[in-house]
Amino acid sequence: METTLAIVIGGLYAISFYLMLRRSLVKLILGLMLFSQAVNLLIFTAAGLQRGQPPIIPPGASAVPTPHADPLPQALILTAIVIGFAMLAFTLALARRAHSGLKTDDLDELRRGEQP
């Protein structure tokens, strides 16, 4: 399972960086989106995978049974998903605004504002 996920994560990183290096604004946003998902998966996998072992104390016992899924990375990912969602919402709004001003999808056009 770890191997499969590692390959998936590597693939997602590669795709997202490829998309970000394109000149199109839409592909840039798709790249950023995939990037944040890849990072979340990486945290999930790097922290170790446990199947079907929730960190819940069973009735009658006083401690969590010992192989159990670590709940902390899941909490981290949940936070990261929320933050990523907010960032993405802002990015989309900004991209729409940039597009309505520029009338083009080409990121090289953004250079014009930079001339001294």
Add this chain to the structure above:
Amino acid sequence: MKLELVLPLLVPLGTAIACLFASASRTVQRGLSVGGSAGLLAAGVWLLRAVDHRGILAVQVGNWPAPFGITLVADLFSAIMIVATGFVALAVSIFALANLDAERERYAFHPLYHLLLLGVCGAFLTGDLFNLFVWFEVMLMASFVLLALGGERPQIEAAVKYLTLNFISSGLFLTALGVLYGKFGTLNMADLAVKVSAQPTGAALSSAMLLLVAFGIKAGVFPLFFWLPASYHTPPVAVAAVFAGLLTKVGVYALVRVFTLIFTGDVPTTHGLLVWISALTMVTGVLGAAAQYDIRRVLSFHIISQIGYMTLGLGLYSTATVAAAIFYVVHHIVVKTNLFLISGAIAHVRGTTGLKALGGLYRDLPWLALLFLIPAMSLAGIPPLSGFWAKFALLQGAVAVQGYASMVVALAVGLLTLFSMTKIWAEAFWKPEPDGATGGSRGAVPGAMLVPIVALALVTLGIGFFPGVLLDYAARSAEQLLHPQAYCEAVLGRAP
């Protein structure tokens, strides 16, 4: 509960919320904003005094014990940064009263400004790497909106670049956290420091490099600085000044924190790399500035070259050089904010900051010319101003660790900085105004702009004439940073 430790977070948060509720009235919002900034400065001074008297303070939020819960920690370095933040916040919030149009103020400038300060203070106070990520995001979210607020076309274009690079930086930061957690099972900085030092050298190197890139993008070091000169000249000066003064320093703070506390196992590799990066940052920044013909763009490039001095102090890694870096950070926050504010005052009077269209400012506004000279000469390192002592302390520290090559670079870059500052002086202040200049308003500089400029200039002079106070604080903070036992003990409640 140690109130002085939480207050620098509660004050900006409370101010931001109060400003939101007062969004109907511009006057009330302005009063709240200036009052909140003054409150932040007061809270910072209180915190500094408390840390000074009682040593490193730590609070476990919600009483969850150290490696599990969120920890807030303040050592001298954090406290000094909070005071500097409060001071800049107050100066810029007064300046903003004269600089911002009604439109921007109606669309929530004041609440966003205080949320930005909340993020900055949170980053300085947290003791947990994931929490640091969250504070970074709070700060970034506010800065995205502040940068784009107003919706002028150059602003939107700048915001796209700024947002993309910062998005990538955050992603790399999270990647580093995932790898670190996988290896060490903790993200509490003090706990990490203990666990990383127990492992063989190099176990944490991959995370160290990922964090170096992530924080390097935020700090604007070579070769990751391109977003900075592409975006900092587009928003209103009040926004640009607080960005220039504070945001890159948060990146520097994070670098100093992790590379003195956690990643100290392989100093020749990590810190040796930092020295190279610093030298290249200084040189590219100052050469980039030489090619620019707009005051704000010149100043933006100079942020980069000055960041190089700070990371150089960290890279040489001795108590003296880290102390010099801390001194440099404080000096630069004051001076750079002031230079940006002055560029705003020039833009207010002349309607432009382009050097080719400016001229004759010395004849029209000799006082402003004098006020420009103080931070400009301080930035270049002319004695007896604050920048001289910052560079002097850094070079003195570099001699002690035989960093001669970096000394030569630092001195040469200082000379080129002087060239850039004299260029602004000669073009904007000294040469006669070119024929057919755009004109713009010819009025005087409003009082709300003058007060913060004068106050920041006085602080520059104060640090210059009495450097001992800040040098002493910087030396003691560096002592704490390079001997992290006390820090770990304060957080974990036991000796490591």
